[in-house]
Amino acid sequence: xxxxxxxxxxxxxxxxxxxxxxxxxxxxxxxxxxxxxxxxxxxxxxxxxxxxxxxxxxxxxxxxxxxxxxxxxxxxxxxxxxxxxxxxxxxxxxxxxxxxxxxxxxxxxxxxxxxxxxxxxxxxxxxxxxxxxxxxxxxxxxxxxxxxxxxxxxxxxxxxxxxxxxxxxxxxxxxxxxxxxxxxxxxxxxxxxxxxxxxxxxxxxxxxxxxxxxxxxxxxxxxxxxxxxxxxxxxxxxxxxxxxxxxxxxxxxxxxxxxxxxxxxxxxxxxxxxxxxxxxxxxxxxxxxxxx
Amino acid sequence: xxxxxxxxxxxxxxxxxxxxxxxxxxxxxxxxxxxxxxxxxxxxxxxxxxxxxxxxxxxxxxxxxxxxxxxxxxxxxxxx
Numbered sequence: 001x002x003x004x005x006x007x008x009x010x011x012x013x014x015x016x017x018x019x020x021x022x023x024x025x026x027x028x029x030x031x032x033x034x035x036x037x038x039x040x041x042x043x044x045x046x047x048x049x050x051x052x053x054x055x056x057x058x059x060x061x062x063x064x065x066x067x068x069x070x071x072x073x074x075x076x077x078x079x080x081x082x083x084x085x086x087x088x089x090x091x092x093x094x095x096x097x098x099x100x101x102x103x104x105x106x107x108x109x110x111x112x113x114x115x116x117x118x119x120x121x122x123x124x125x126x127x128x129x130x131x132x133x134x135x136x137x138x139x140x141x142x143x144x145x146x147x148x149x150x151x152x153x154x155x156x157x158x159x160x161x162x163x164x165x166x167x168x169x170x171x172x173x174x175x176x177x178x179x180x181x182x183x184x185x186x187x188x189x190x191x192x193x194x195x196x197x198x199x200x201x202x203x204x205x206x207x208x209x210x211x212x213x214x215x216x217x218x219x220x221x222x223x224x225x226x227x228x229x230x231x232x233x234x235x236x237x238x239x240x241x242x243x244x245x246x247x248x249x250x251x252x253x254x255x256x257x258x259x260x261x262x263x264x265x266x267x268x269x270x271x272x273x274x275x276x277x278x279x280x281x282x283x284x285x286x287x288x289x290x291x292x
Numbered sequence: 293x294x295x296x297x298x299x300x301x302x303x304x305x306x307x308x309x310x311x312x313x314x315x316x317x318x319x320x321x322x323x324x325x326x327x328x329x330x331x332x333x334x335x336x337x338x339x340x341x342x343x344x345x346x347x348x349x350x351x352x353x354x355x356x357x358x359x360x361x362x363x364x365x366x367x368x369x370x371x372x
Contacts, residue, residue, distance in 0.1 A: 072354055205316070209323075217325040239353060246359050249351055253293075253322065255362040257347050261336075261370040273336035273370045275343050277297055280329045281314075283322040290293055290353060292316030 034113035037120040037132070044109050046139035052169065053140075059233040065138040068106040069125075072239055076133050078102065078125045086199045095122030101197040105188035105204065107136055108146055138188075147187055148176040182210060185223040209287035219286055226286055253289065256280045293322060293361075296348040299334045299368075307343060308334040336370055343368050 034040045050057040060066055071077045081087045082099065089095045096115040097103070099122065103110040110118065124132045141159070148160035159168065160176035178184045186207030193202040210223070227235055237245045258278040263271050283289055293314040299307045312330055314320050322328050336343055349362040 072357055209321075213326075214324045219324060239357065239359075242359060246361060249359065249361045253349070253361060255347070255349055255364065257345075257364050257366060259345055259366045259368045261343065261368040263370060263372045271338055271372075273338060273340055275299060275308075275334040275336055275345065275368045275370065277299075277332040277334065277345055277347065277366075277368075278329070279295060279297070279332075279347060280327050281295070281322055281349065282327045283324045285324060288316065288321035288323050290314070290316055290321055290351065292321075 034109075034117060037117050037124065040109060040113050040117055041132075041135045044137075044139050044141050045135075046137070046141070048170070049140045056231070056233050057140075060140070062238060063233060063235040064238065065143075065233075065235055067134060068138050069133050069136055070130075074130055074134070076125055076128060076130065079128065082122055082125055089122060092123035092126050093119050095119045098198055101194065101199060101201045102203070104194060104197075105190070107138070108188075109142060143179075143184075147184065148178055150178060150183070150187070180222065180224055182207070182223045185227075186210070189223075204291060206287050206291040209291060213288055214286045221286055223286065249289075252284050254282050254284070256282075293349065293351050295328075295330065296346075296350070297332050298346045299336075299343045300346075301337070301340055302342055302344070307336060307340075308332070341370055343370070 034043060046057065046060065067074075069076060069078060078100075081102070082089055082092075082095065087099050087101070089099060095118050097111060097113075097118045100107070100110055100118055110121070121133075121136070123129075144159045144161065145154050145156070148154055154160065155174070157171060158174045159171045160179065161173040162175065162179050163173075164175045165173035188204070189207040189210075190202075190204035191208040191211075192205050193200050210219075237248055239245055256279070260276045261273070262276075263273045266272050295312040295314070296310075298309045301307055310332055312328075314322050314328065334343070334345075345366045345368055347362065347364045347366075348360070351359045351361050353359070
């Protein structure tokens, strides 16, 4: 009896210490770092902009930017990388930000959070928690704050737009010339391998193609001109819209076909019928297609 | 991005089949200002008066998801 009681008493403080441990070990992290996955979601939640920017919100919601950790049909692609290969972990608790070099472009706000948040994210990914993972996205504040300034750091107490709106509800809007520049998109749409990571990764390289294959040949439109006509935030193509994507691509990549059928005499009396098919595909986009 | 060209005889018999792959890995993607031109020369069995040529352009941005881009069919008369 005594023994039982003793062990109970011993267990209690140990359990308490263990349950507090994460807080002491990683919870606080560097000053100002986001300490939980919930806080990360809330801090960058776009729904607070919905009330007044309803149309833009509805467009954005349909875009791939609203589900950057989900592949087609809601597949959480990071699960593959956390299970196998150089980024894999034995258990989600081992994951740190170093397991998420992909977040540089797919979820840049993760680098504002502690390693324990990366572990929480790994757990959500590995238990295929679509409800949580779908709330982690490239939302209004990722573009209009986080990525809107490259010289110096964006202010946390401002939103950035194409012009100044001093009396803006919530946070004042400052002008950022970067928003209209292709470089703004290029921060994530890639130049080549990302060598700054312990495990270098390469994904999108489309901005490189824009710089090297489009501009030097006289191309003069920006990413925003072509992908955000009338400030539309849908950012087509939307690969979940099969018919729409096909139609878009048909227009972007005109195909001309010429045919000719004839018979030629190879040597006297020997006839060779031949069909000749000539194809010509033009690319009207501002970069190569496909990009890899 | 894959370009498929097939030619069939009026009776449905396949006479020819070829594919061209436009892929970033080998840097054969379709570049702006640089149209991709291909020529296919298709030998036809003597006596055939006409062939059906099918040209298909498809895009597979993510594995397993194929989008049709172009689908063009032509009847080619073999004139002596």
